[in-house]
Amino acid sequence: MGATKTEHFTDKQNEIATLAKALGHPARIAILEYLLKVDTCICGDIVNELPLAQPTVSQHLKELKNAGLIKGDIEGNTICYCIDEKVLNKLKTYFENITTKLEKKKSQCC
Amino acid sequence: MGATKTEHFTDKQNEIATLAKALGHPARIAILEYLLKVDTCICGDIVNELPLAQPTVSQHLKELKNAGLIKGDIEGNTICYCIDEKVLNKLKTYFENITTKLEKKKSQCC
DNA sequence: ATTGTTTATCGTAATATTGCAATATTAAAC
DNA sequence: GTTTAATATTGCAATATTACGATAAACAAT
Numbered sequence: 001m002g003a004t005k006t007e008h009f010t011d012k013q014n015e016i017a018t019l020a021k022a023l024g025h026p027a028r029i030a031i032l033e034y035l036l037k038v039d040t041c042i043c044g045d046i047v048n049e050l051p052l053a054q055p056t057v058s059q060h061l062k063e064l065k066n067a068g069l070i071k072g073d074i075e076g077n078t079i080c081y082c083i084d085e086k087v088l089n090k091l092k093t094y095f096e097n098i099t100t101k102l103e104k105k106k107s108q109c110c
Numbered sequence: 111m112g113a114t115k116t117e118h119f120t121d122k123q124n125e126i127a128t129l130a131k132a133l134g135h136p137a138r139i140a141i142l143e144y145l146l147k148v149d150t151c152i153c154g155d156i157v158n159e160l161p162l163a164q165p166t167v168s169q170h171l172k173e174l175k176n177a178g179l180i181k182g183d184i185e186g187n188t189i190c191y192c193i194d195e196k197v198l199n200k201l202k203t204y205f206e207n208i209t210t211k212l213e214k215k216k217s218q219c220c
Numbered sequence: 221a222t223t224g225t226t227t228a229t230c231g232t233a234a235t236a237t238t239g240c241a242a243t244a245t246t247a248a249a250c
Numbered sequence: 251g252t253t254t255a256a257t258a259t260t261g262c263a264a265t266a267t268t269a270c271g272a273t274a275a276a277c278a279a280t
Binding site for chain 1: 114115116118119120123124126127128130131132133134135136137138139140142143146160161162193195198199201202205206208209211212213215
Binding site for chain 4: 221222223224225226227228229230231232233234235236237238239240241242243244245246247248249250
């Protein structure tokens with residue numbers, strides 16, 4: 001089939017899965033880290049930073065944008081991409097909650 | 111092509127991407143949350159908890175296991191699955207670092 | 221040994237993802 | 251208005267993922 005059965009899961013589960021999926025490719029992790037490294041986010045040279053062709057990079061950027069992880073404002077000729085702090089915080093909080101609950105459990109087995 | 115060009119990225123980037131990818135499906139998020147909810151991890155009824163057929167669940171479990179997110183010990187007839195705290199901590203720490211750096215930047219644009 | 225229970229694997233169909241060449245779009249610069 | 255530069259879109263091939271029926275494997279219980 002190949003199509004995820006999203007309708008059977010909660011909105012929250014789908015949301016986290018979508019964000020995780022968007023980061024489930026090293027190129028997109030590299031993009032995230034590059035956006036983080038660059039001082040200002042007026043950056044038109046993401047393509048040069050990655051070992052991939054321009055259309056491929058563009059596609060990865062689109063996926064990050066669709067997931068809401070980055071925002072892209074048109075700035076004349078170039079595009080100003082930057083990370084959406086709010087959305088990344090969701091991921092951070094999610095994993096913090098998980099690990100906190102894990103610590104409380106103090107692994108009764110395994 | 112369909113094959114990720116992992117060789118062009120750092121080990122760390124590939125590692126995080128692999129973990130994120132493993133959680134990039136609502137069923138696998140649901141499995142993680144179920145393992146977290148259940149008191150002891152001697153659990154043989156993950157299949158009943160999910161709206162998916164048994165082979166599909168088995169496949170998702172395998173992927174979580176491959177990524178290292180869960181461990182599975184054979185316990186007679188059933189299998190004792192549980193979350194690998196260490197691996198989940200990697201994700202937590204990664205996103206904490208990202209958000210900390212983001213806060214320091216205090217978004218100069220967008 | 222046969223039965224029932226649980227989990228894994230195989231095979232396969234439907235769909236999604238990855239990657240890039242070619243081309244289009246957009247807007248600044250001349 | 252033509253050129254230049256940056257990014258997006260289209261089209262396509264290769265591969266991966268998702269899902270499940272059928273079947274196998276492993277073991278407990280009778």
